[in-house]
Amino acid sequence: DQQVKQNSPSLSVQEGRISILNCDYTNSMFDYFLWYKKYPAEGPTFLISISSIKDKNEDGRFTVFLNKSAKHLSLHIVPSQPGDSAVYFCAASAGLAGGGADGLTFGKGTHLIIQP
Amino acid sequence: DTAVSQTPKYLVTQMGNDKSIKCEQNLGHDTMYWYKQDSKKFLKIMFSYNNKELIINETVPNRFSPKSPDKAHLNLHINSLELGDSAVYFCASSQMGRSGELFFGEGSRLTVL
Numbered sequence: 001d002q003q004v005k006q007n008s009p010s011l012s013v014q015e016g017r018i019s020i021l022n023c024d025y026t027n028s029m030f031d032y033f034l035w036y037k038k039y040p041a042e043g044p045t046f047l048i049s050i051s052s053i054k055d056k057n058e059d060g061r062f063t064v065f066l067n068k069s070a071k072h073l074s075l076h077i078v079p080s081q082p083g084d085s086a087v088y089f090c091a092a093s094a095g096l097a098g099g100g101a102d103g104l105t106f107g108k109g110t111h112l113i114i115q116p
Numbered sequence: 117d118t119a120v121s122q123t124p125k126y127l128v129t130q131m132g133n134d135k136s137i138k139c140e141q142n143l144g145h146d147t148m149y150w151y152k153q154d155s156k157k158f159l160k161i162m163f164s165y166n167n168k169e170l171i172i173n174e175t176v177p178n179r180f181s182p183k184s185p186d187k188a189h190l191n192l193h194i195n196s197l198e199l200g201d202s203a204v205y206f207c208a209s210s211q212m213g214r215s216g217e218l219f220f221g222e223g224s225r226l227t228v229l
Binding site for chain 2: 034036041042043044045046049089103104105106108109
């Protein structure tokens with residue numbers, strides 16, 4: 001039972017354009033959402049996060065949007081650069097008020113390919 | 117200067133063997149985790165340790181046992197390896213209260229023949 005779903009296994013975007021990666025979740029208890037980026041043969045690295053009390057968080061070229069009623073979040077990358085080519089994992093956590101020890105529930109990832 | 121390091125990076129072994137994967141973090145974090153990425157690419161949590169106390173134990177076989185000699189280390193020991201144990205195992209660490217931001221190691225690819 002996938003509680004975090006990334007329905008697009010891959011996405012190809014032209015350099016300079018906007019990349020939009022989508023993520024859906026089913027667990028209403030999730031209150032913190034994160035995006036991780038992974039290059040081949042490396043571990044995932046934290047990219048950006050958003051708390052359920054917000055609907056948008058921006059960090060440079062990266063913006064995460066959260067729609068709680070739709071249980072949907074998206075990561076926007078603009079402008080897309082060749083170095084952005086990687087697998088992007090959406091992750092969620094429940095009950096983080098007491099700390100982050102419960103771990104994260106991850107989606108399957110979306111492979112973003114930036115075309116030159 | 118690697119923040120979360122795990123060894124070995126690659127491990128090929130026969131069914132029935134016992135093997136260990138080591139993990140060390142130098143970030144001063146108080147919580148460490150083991151995740152498994154299977155052939156379907158799902159990253160699933162296996163264990164987490166906080167201050168030497170097991171906090172989560174998902175439905176993993178008891179052939180898997182985490183061992184934490186101190187706050188900076190969380191090793192994964194696997195007994196009687198099976199074909200289905202073939203996967204990439206990621207160690208991670210975080211600081212309590214830091215809202216789930218995990219720092220991952222590079223992964224250890226285990227292949228059971």
